[in-house]
Amino acid sequence: xxxxxxxxxxxxxxxxxxxxxxxxxxxTHDLAVPGMLxxxxxxxxxxxxxxxxxxxxxxxxxxxxxTVLTGDGLCYQLGLYMQDKCILARETVRYQGEAVVxxxxxxLDIANEACRRIEVEYEPLEGVFDPxxxxxxxxxxxxxxxxxxxxxxGVFFPKKDSxxxxxxxxxxxxxxxxxxxxxxxxxxxxxxxxxxxxxxxTHATIAHALPGGSAEIWTSSQSPYTVRHLMSVAFDIPxxxxxxHVPYVGGGFGGKAxxxxxxxxxxxxxxxxxxxxxxxxxxxxxxxxxxxxxLHSTIQxxxxxxxxxxxxxxxxxxxxxxxxxxxxNIGRAAAYAGAGPYAIDHCWIDSYVVYTHKxxxxxxxxxxxxxxxxxxxxxxxxxxxxxxxxxxxxxRRNLLKPGDTTITGEPFTPGHGSPATCLNAVADAIDWPxxxxxxxxxxxxxxxIAMLHxxxxxxxxxxxxxVIKLDEDGAADVLVSGVDYGQGTYTVLKQIAAEELKLDIDxxxxxxxCDTAFTPYDWQTVASRFAYMGGNAVIEAAADCLQQIRxxxxxxxxxxxxxxxxxxxxxxxRGRSERSIEYKDLALGYSFPNGNSIGGPVIGHGRYIATGLxxxxxxxxxxxxxxxxxxxxxxVEVEVDIETGEIEILSIVTSLDAGKVLNPKLAVGQVVGGVxxxxxxxxxxxxxxxxxxxxxxxxxVDYKIPTAKDLPRETKQIFLExxxxxxxxxxxxxxxxxxxxxxSAIGNALHAALGIEFRELPxxxxxxxxxxxxxxxxx
Amino acid sequence: xxxxxxxxxxxxEIVEVPAGxxxxxxxxDRLYLTGTKRGCEIGECGACTVLLDQKPVLxxxxxxxxxxxxxVRTIEGEIQDHRLSTLQRAFIDxxxxxxxxxxxxxxxxxxxxxxxxxxxxxxxxxEAIAGNLCRCTGYEAILAAIxxxxxxxxxx
Numbered sequence: 001x002x003x004x005x006x007x008x009x010x011x012x013x014x015x016x017x018x019x020x021x022x023x024x025x026x027x028t029h030d031l032a033v034p035g036m037l038x039x040x041x042x043x044x045x046x047x048x049x050x051x052x053x054x055x056x057x058x059x060x061x062x063x064x065x066x067t068v069l070t071g072d073g074l075c076y077q078l079g080l081y082m083q084d085k086c087i088l089a090r091e092t093v094r095y096q097g098e099a100v101v102x103x104x105x106x107x108l109d110i111a112n113e114a115c116r117r118i119e120v121e122y123e124p125l126e127g128v129f130d131p132x133x134x135x136x137x138x139x140x141x142x143x144x145x146x147x148x149x150x151x152x153x154g155v156f157f158p159k160k161d162s163x164x165x166x167x168x169x170x171x172x173x174x175x176x177x178x179x180x181x182x183x184x185x186x187x188x189x190x191x192x193x194x195x196x197x198x199x200x201x202t203h204a205t206i207a208h209a210l211p212g213g214s215a216e217i218w219t220s221s222q223s224p225y226t227v228r229h230l231m232s233v234a235f236d237i238p239x240x241x242x243x244x245h246v247p248y249v250g251g252g253f254g255g256k257a258x259x260x261x262x263x264x265x266x267x268x269x270x271x272x273x274x275x276x277x278x279x280x281x282x283x284x285x286x287x288x289x290x291x292x293x294x295l296h297s298t299i300q301x302x303x304x305x306x307x308x309x310x311x312x313x314x315x316x317x318x319x320x321x322x323x324x325x326x327x328x329n330i331g332r333a334a335a336y337a338g339a340g341p342y343a344i345d346h347c348w349i350d351s352y353v354v355y356t357h358k359x360x361x362x363x364x365x366x367x368x369x370x371x372x373x374x375x376x377x378x379x380x381x382x383x384x385x386x387x388x389x390x391x392x393x394x395x396r397r398n399l400l401k402p403g404d405t406t407i408t409g410e411p412f413t414p415g416h417g418s419p420a421t422c423l424n425a426v427a428d429a430i431d432w433p434x435x436x437x438x439x440x441x442x443x444x445x446x447x448x449i450a451m452l453h454x455x456x457x458x459x460x461x462x463x464x465x466x467v468i469k470l471d472e473d474g475a476a477d478v479l480v481s482g483v484d485y486g487q488g489t490y491t492v493l494k495q496i497a498a499e500e501l502k503l504d505i506d507x508x509x510x511x512x513x514c515d516t517a518f519t520p521y522d523w524q525t526v527a528s529r530f531a532y533m534g535g536n537a538v539i540e541a542a543a544d545c546l547q548q549i550r551x552x553x554x555x556x557x558x559x560x561x562x563x564x565x566x567x568x569x570x571x572x573x574r575g576r577s578e579r580s581i582e583y584k585d586l587a588l589g590y591s592f593p594n595g596n597s598i599g600g601p602v603i604g605h606g607r608y609i610a611t612g613l614x615x616x617x618x619x620x621x622x623x624x625x626x627x628x629x630x631x632x633x634x635x636v637e638v639e640v641d642i643e644t645g646e647i648e649i650l651s652i653v654t655s656l657d658a659g660k661v662l663n664p665k666l667a668v669g670q671v672v673g674g675v676x677x678x679x680x681x682x683x684x685x686x687x688x689x690x691x692x693x694x695x696x697x698x699x700x701v702d703y704k705i706p707t708a709k710d711l712p713r714e715t716k717q718i719f720l721e722x723x724x725x726x727x728x729x730x731x732x733x734x735x736x737x738x739x740x741x742x743x744s745a746i747g748n749a750l751h752a753a754l755g756i757e758f759r760e761l762p763x764x765x766x767x768x769x770x771x772x773x774x775x776x777x778x779x
Numbered sequence: 780x781x782x783x784x785x786x787x788x789x790x791x792e793i794v795e796v797p798a799g800x801x802x803x804x805x806x807x808d809r810l811y812l813t814g815t816k817r818g819c820e821i822g823e824c825g826a827c828t829v830l831l832d833q834k835p836v837l838x839x840x841x842x843x844x845x846x847x848x849x850x851v852r853t854i855e856g857e858i859q860d861h862r863l864s865t866l867q868r869a870f871i872d873x874x875x876x877x878x879x880x881x882x883x884x885x886x887x888x889x890x891x892x893x894x895x896x897x898x899x900x901x902x903x904x905x906e907a908i909a910g911n912l913c914r915c916t917g918y919e920a921i922l923a924a925i926x927x928x929x930x931x932x933x934x935x
Contacts, residue, residue: 020879021867023814023854030813200880250880282819486878676917700823
């Protein structure tokens with residue numbers, strides 16, 4: 001019988017709340033370093049062009065300008081999984097918005113004025129903007145030297161003389177035979193546009209290149225150690241000579257993983273011999289920094305008349321844009337998760353990450369999964385209708401259950417949680433399959449349901465660590481290098497540390513600045529893996545502290561360490577609390593009455609590394625890609641105005657098998673926030689390009705994200721707690737998942753309301769209205 | 780350059796500013812009140828919301844010279860006598876904060892609402908913060924926080 005938990009599972013208030021409501025939380029945007037210069041960039045107006053000439057003379061002559069850089073002298077190739085990026089465009093530009101020239105000046109006004117004085121002459125070249133066209137042999141090559149780029153070997157397979165940065169295959173069983181044997185089949189194509197993360201704090205970095213070749217960096221990033229590592233590789237600087245600070249971060253959602261503005265700020269600083277601050281304008285956040293990749297999906301499913309899915313095939317063509325240093329891993333993850341949470345014996349998936357001359361893609365919350373599940377979960381509904389089976393019953397029949405294997409051959413166990421219970425929970429919550437209440441005149445209503453799943457998509461060796469040091473007063477300081485950019489993990493780690501250390505939670509502090517000089521290693525804060533991995537590392541670090549405490553207390557009390565019990569910040573022999581010693585009298589070492597001292601400062605460390613993961617077989621995709629899976633479902637009810645196409649969401653219910661809810665208040669916050677982000681992807685958000693590849697909506701004026709007035713009438717969150725073996729207190733990650741299948745659930749509800757199949761996102765009022773009119777014209 | 784006199788969080792400031800300087804730049808870059816955030820600089824995100832003569836304004840769209848002789852209140856002025864205001868406490872209790880970057884502007888927009896309408900309806904609250912974008916929370920908890928703070932003591 002486990003002890004009753006004091007803190008884990010409790011709605012503890014955020015650790016960072018006071019700093020954030022008082023405006024004292026300092027973000028990279030707010031920081032300044034003495035002598036700091038300000039950066040500005042000239043971006044390309046062309047999507048594909050040769051740089052003929054750059055004249056920087058007038059800019060350099062402007063008083064206050066300290067340095068002007070072009071790509072010419074910057075022979076660096078950067079990237080996380082694939083080194084395909086330059087700091088500034090060299091010889092050619094590959095997307096409209098790409099940085100071509102950079103200036104550092106005494107003030108931002110001077111830097112901007114200098115940029116206006118720079119002349120760049122371009123020779124426009126043929127561009128390719130649709131990844132399906134980019135796959136043709138005749139397509140212009142976005143990266144003619146693709147075959148020379150360094151990349152993660154054995155995992156990613158760029159194809160020479162093509163625009164294919166990576167091709168991920170999944171092959172299980174015999175698709176062709178099984179599809180031929182199916183009683184009912186479905187083929188459908190779907191599309192997701194590129195979407196922006198739109199964190200409220202745009203990317204920002206201060207870099208200081210120091211004499212002797214070292215560097216100090218302050219940056220709005222999800223990844224202090226990955227920034228350090230990639231900078232080390234790119235500039236051939238020893239790791240220890242690069243110090244990366246990450247203060248408070250104003251949102252990330254994947255867009256601040258990998259490298260951002262750090263290399264640019266660094267080379268400017270190196271040239272100017274002064275610290276340089278680079279802050280993305282909102283337009284650059286949309287148009288120069290990366291977005292979510294677009295996706296073209298084609299899905300074929302075959303089922304028996306009784307409703308068993310027999311065969312599944314998908315072709316996923318990702319619009320990577322001009323660079324795919326992160327995008328290749330999205331193509332990989334989307335393949336191994338690309339058939340949804342269903343038991344499928346015969347599966348064939350091709351996932352191609354394809355370069356085009358457009359702003360490039362990167363990780364965005366639930367990467368790859370919102371996109372492929374838009375198609376999969378719509379297709380499942382469409383097939384259920386062909387079969388004349390209730391779509392919930394059809395899903396229930398085919399969901400993964402113990403004894404099944406996933407499409408990569410991973411056995412599904414009770415430890416995976418229960419997708420079926422997630423489905424049943426949301427179906428019950430919206431009273432499925434009962435019809436909607438009657439809609440007001442001129443409006444129609446419909447209900448829709450969709451499943452979701454995701455595992456952390458990360459290298460097989462992903463690791464992290466934690467250090468806990470005790471203070472003079474017996475309080476504990478927790479040091480980690482995962483970043484809490486709003487998701488609340490530090491609060492959860494504080495709860496876990498307090499629980500494990502048997503210490504009052506007010507005496508546990510998580511350091512709010514990551515600093516690679518002092519806080520211990522963590523790969524990146526992505527993929528909903530920080531609470532899981534960081535939680536385990538903190539548990540081990542706390543155990544290390546307690547072992548040190550017991551070891552010294554045993555000598556002080558002259559008993560065996562095994563007899564000692566830790567409780568409420570004290571340690572005592574079991575059953576003899578009158579002989580207790582407070583942590584504060586052990587934190588720095590113990591002194592006997594005669595002055596003799598033993599022990600020393602208590603510092604515990606803990607670590608965690610992903611275990612048992614394998615690379616996927618290049619030919620078949622078989623292997624173990626997932627440390628754990630989190631399953632869930634959404635149910636929505638919508639109301640559509642058939643005269644205007646306006647859609648109102650009456651309710652969204654979300655269930656997640658969290659394994660263990662570590663902090664219900666934060667968990668609900670994550671789900672509501674994620675669901676509303678999903679509504680944005682569903683209804684409004686998506687890049688629009690002109691025929692020459694220019695982004696038409698790089699601002700909040702033309703690219704609408706949800707506002708307070710777009711709240712659904714009701715949201716509901718349901719958490720299941722089927723424990724995850726190996727998870728801290730049985731927990732799984734839940735941060736990305738709430739947004740994943742919101743678009744598919746809404747698409748399914750729209751079909752129920754209107755009888756129209758929507759295959760493209762976003763489901764704007766305009767698109768809905770045009771579809772209603774087309775339907776009427778046909779009728 | 781223009782010399783302007785304005786009150787910022789109950790304190791008189793006399794500053795020389797160029798004609799083109801925005802109130803946002805004055806607050807952040809000259810007075811070091813960095814609680815007011817810069818999110819888009821075109822009046823579309825609300826992160827820079829402050830009170831000008833008790834009314835919420837987007838400080839990126841107000842010139843510093845326009846604030847001459849007027850009263851400006853920023854997030855740094857929301858705390859009184861080292862105590863959080865009811866509104867700040869309500870944001871914490873409702874779980875209305877995630878990354879926190881929109882929070883100062885959101886609180887100032889809410890403060891502006893409560894000054895003119897101490898008992899707003901949900902619709903009035905949502906209208907008042909419709910220009911303040913939050914990418915993290917989904918707004919539900921923010922609505923709950925402002926609702927909870929409404930009708931409570933102004934503490935200032």
